[in-house]
Amino acid sequence: MAETQDDRPDVLVIGAGAAGLACAADLATAGLRVRVLEAEDTVGGRIRTDRVAGFTTDRGFQVFNTSYPQVRRRLDLPALFLRPFTAGVLVHTDGGRLRLADPTRRPRDGIGLVTGGRVKPRDLLAFGALSAHAMLAPASRVRARPDVTTRTALADAGFSDDFVETFFRPFLSGVFLEDSLDTSARFFHLVWRSMLRGTLCLPRDGIGAVPAQLAAGLPQRAVRTSSPVSALTPGGVVFGEGELRAPVVVVATGAGAAARLLPGIEPPVGRTVTTLYHAVERSPLREPTLLVDARRRFLNTCVLTEVQPGYSDDGRSLVSTSVLGAPAPAEEAAVLTALAEAYGADTGTWEPVHRVTVRNALPGMSPPLPLTRTTRFAPGRYVCGDHRATGSLQGALASGARAAREVLADLRAPGTS
Template identity: 60%
Template sequence: MGNGRHRRTSRAVVVGGGFAGLACAFDLGRAGVEVELHEASDAVGGRVRTDRRDGFLLDRGFQVFNTAYPQVRRLLPLRALRLRPFTPGVLAHTPSGVLRLTDPTRRPREAGSLLPGRALGTRDLAALAGLTARDTLVPAALLRRGRDRTTRAALARSGLTRDAVDHVLRPFLAGVFLEPDLETSARFFHLVWRSMARGTLCLPAGGIGTAPRLLAARLPEGTVRLDSSVRSLTDSGILLQDGTERPADAVVVATDAVTAARLLPGTPVPPGRTVTTYYHAAGTSPLPEPTLVVDSTLTVLNTCVLSEVSGTYAPPGTSLVSTSVLGGDLPGGEAAVRRRAAELYAADTAGWQHVATYTVENALPAMRPPWPLSRRTRVTAGRYVCGDHRATGSVQGALASGSRAAREVLADLRDGTPAPDHPPG
């Protein structure tokens, strides 16, 4: 491993170039292991990709970047991403009207919107403040060890009324968890809430796909092999689709759960959450601020003007609007999305031009309690599996799972755990 404890440099192969695979390859390479990363597509990132089309930046599904994630701060030079922040709050369309919820510690001038009766009642404001303070100040380790229940149960336990949960928090969290019933693990919810309170939700100026590309650029030249699909794992390494065999002391499968189960039979495949995002070009911005709009009817999950977050997302003189819905195509399709957007923005959307639609299958694992926040990655001698489906459905979860795989590989190499034989060289 480059430190004199092994007769030769150990070799590892990572299958998959998403955040988990990139983090694993980075940590292994830094420890002196010779690493190859094989990615089946034409670029790294997995589900975190950005397309450029006619002057627009189109993330493959609406995503945000959280600066508070520990693994993000460890692995990525944030300044290089040229991050552009969202408003620290949301506009919630509820049965009683449009409510603005803003973090008063970051936007003191807008604290008046939180006065009782303008957004939430006194009880709900106090409960929300208490929940946020607890999750922000309590050590993360305690949150991870807390009793697991559903997010809905955790919100009720915090003292929030059913109306506040159903009309404000549920529509926002439905976009975070990609499920409408708040059945996601409360332990995960508390960690996410903590990260949002402590960090800033942003977008890189070059699109969300900038982040995995930046991490890939930190790997040694030649590590990443694009358009390199793996057919199967062998006794001595991997077999590529073109028939080439690549030997390795350790093989880490860092793909989606379905592909991982094909390459490593027996790997659990949790149910997945699907989301569809519609992109529209508008001549005039329907909301001149970088704020997320959520819909208590859940006709759509959320909508925002991405070009207000970062002007790089649209060509000059044009606004780019992103609107996401649960599952596949909304009944009525793109026209139905525009009709609901017209109501949410109180704007004429008839002239909006449809730019693209992305449906992301299994965008997140379904994290019902009790959900383990991390799982061992070692499957058999020399074989490992990592990814957000092995941790939590987030950038943090993917990076942490990849990092854990690297630690377990290094421990096995150091301790001499038997690995498949392969020809020298």
Template identity: 70%
Template sequence: MSGTGGACADVVVVGAGAAGLACAADLLAAGLSVRLLEADDTVGGRMRTDRIGGFTLDRGFQVFNTAYPQVKRRLDLKALRLRPFTPGVLAHTSDGPRRFGDPTRRPRHGGPLPAEGASVRDTVALGLLSARDMLAPVSWLRGRPDATTATALAEAGLSAGLVETFLRPFLSGVFLEDDLETSARFFHLVWRTMLRGTPCLPADGIGAVPAQLAARLPDGVLRTGARVAALTPDGVALAEGGGLSARTVVVATGQSAAARLLPGLRVPPGRTVTTLYHAVARSPLAEPTLVVDARRRFLNSCVLTELHPGYADDGRALVSTSVLGSPGPDATAAVEAALGEAYGADVADWEAVHRVTVRDALPAMPPPLALSRTSRFGPGRYVCGDHRATGSLQGALASGARAAREVLADLRAAPDAPAAAPPQP
């Protein structure tokens, strides 16, 4: 090796989030030598869990969906000790709480619309939309003309009342934007996975998912605490000095870091979300149900210890609440007041135990959205991540898998030199 020092590998993968872990695993399975570098002290990227003060705290509110194809392929679901959320939501409205649930899973929680005041038109329209998204071939959903989610809901015949009471507040927490400007193509795929899968969380927090993927890598592949300062002609340079040489480099970081390492790469804007954690002496809702606010003062809230009591060591309830952006002290107080209304509880004794703001938590996904983009950026340079596909665990894993396929194809076509791919910003 010249210039950067260290042993030469076939491929260096930069970033051990979901995309980088998937890419590295597939390249190793194909017989290549791989080094996976992670700047942080452990794997996962945005899928991280911290233990603070006896609480299990994900970095931002997380939901694990069992219907994702990549999840089924790569993970041992039983080992994660998953427990499900209630299949539905409670919407806090000016008229009080209204429940939207799935009667095929828990009939006592009502139908796909609240029993009181539900119009026949909305019942039929939402049923038809759901049936089509659940049963239609994925290729058909992918190939339809794209528009905003707001347009798609209106064209499906759903009333403004249903959209404002249920769909907008719920989907705002999925898309991390409250104008429903996200691609309808992505909405239909997400709706499909919600209907087909089970939203849940692992017993040890969402960080157990990338930890399981990393545990399957051979010794010597993964190196944490290794921040890549720049890509070099023969590999990567590390911020601590030295580096690694490789014929091929895959950048599998978040979009901001990817744009820094690959000048000229166009990345979508990122969505920022802040999650507040409160410890409460008594659970304000004795079920693992997502609560949303029709007035949109917060995105969603949930009593996490109703899924896993072990999320709080001291026996108290742990409430997670997410809001768009990064609210200041006054806004935080307003959120807590809104929580008191939504749960019908006195929040004066709720203890704020943690707060985490995640920047670039999701990429913006306006229409027309390409559900998958090539990883090829230039000769010997590739990029993957959810910002190259869809803002989801499925998108990140699928993008990593695509990068591995393209790297393998190019190396086999030109085994003695990096592929001379045209730049793909």
């Protein structure tokens, strides 16, 4: 590909996921010429939305948290036409459903749990104390505390093993994409804080509307899709059409691709999730609430059309169910059996709409977890993404922002031409 000197970018960003788009936006704002190369046919990375048989289906179960600082800084939230989930969760247990709600918004639900004998008073008190600390304590205190596993942190907070197994383990399995609660407590506390301070929502047009809005804010023709990069060169990158030169390259891909392009990076263990979508004539749960299973036969399930009715073109309900890993299609029968119990519905008539497996959907985050790491890899070479921070949209955006800051600092350093 022929490039004139005037066309040549100052910075090449490989990957148009959240981290790459945030990095490109900040560099463009600073006056640099930026080009983003994306291997797929659209932006978003793992944050994608497909239209399948008249339904809106995201690449894996996705929720949008309004409290993330980077989200509030970068996105026009009203333009996403967000609608919220219930501020709480339903847990399917052998003894029936258990509703656990945000105590700052629905305190009566907590009182009912105690008076009904469903939860021990010590657990409700610990739940309130954990939530109050998350709401009031500065984030710097969370970052400064010694890191342990989430399971250890919950025990230290005074929760009974029974409550951890009934609520925290099934709920957090869907957040961490691992069901042993081995994830960093530092990350857990930040997640809990963000959930209490914000609202979990779905955009009207699916989660893909988020990266689409980020990309729309970039200079015209800054993003080039269907442009996979095969290697880095001393002067730029090689992809399908030849070599594109630039003095600075930022690798903003997933962890595995980053390790291939930048040998020496050790990618974290990735977590894989599969989401099943079913069309149902009548909604099995007439509320926009997340439902989890105390026996952990699935991570979580919800009726997406109770949150965003426009996810269905024909008025049928769309049920989303996520499970760990990549189960064989034959194993879906066991999932449907579990869903029949959880919803109290006949799932034999549910129509399969879509099945999507997202490999390396989240990085493993065992303690001690650094909440952010430098993006500098070598002179003129940088790497960013949620695998360099925390496994969340906030982590990806913040890592991209850090990459932009470090690129600008290095370019402005004395002696830099």
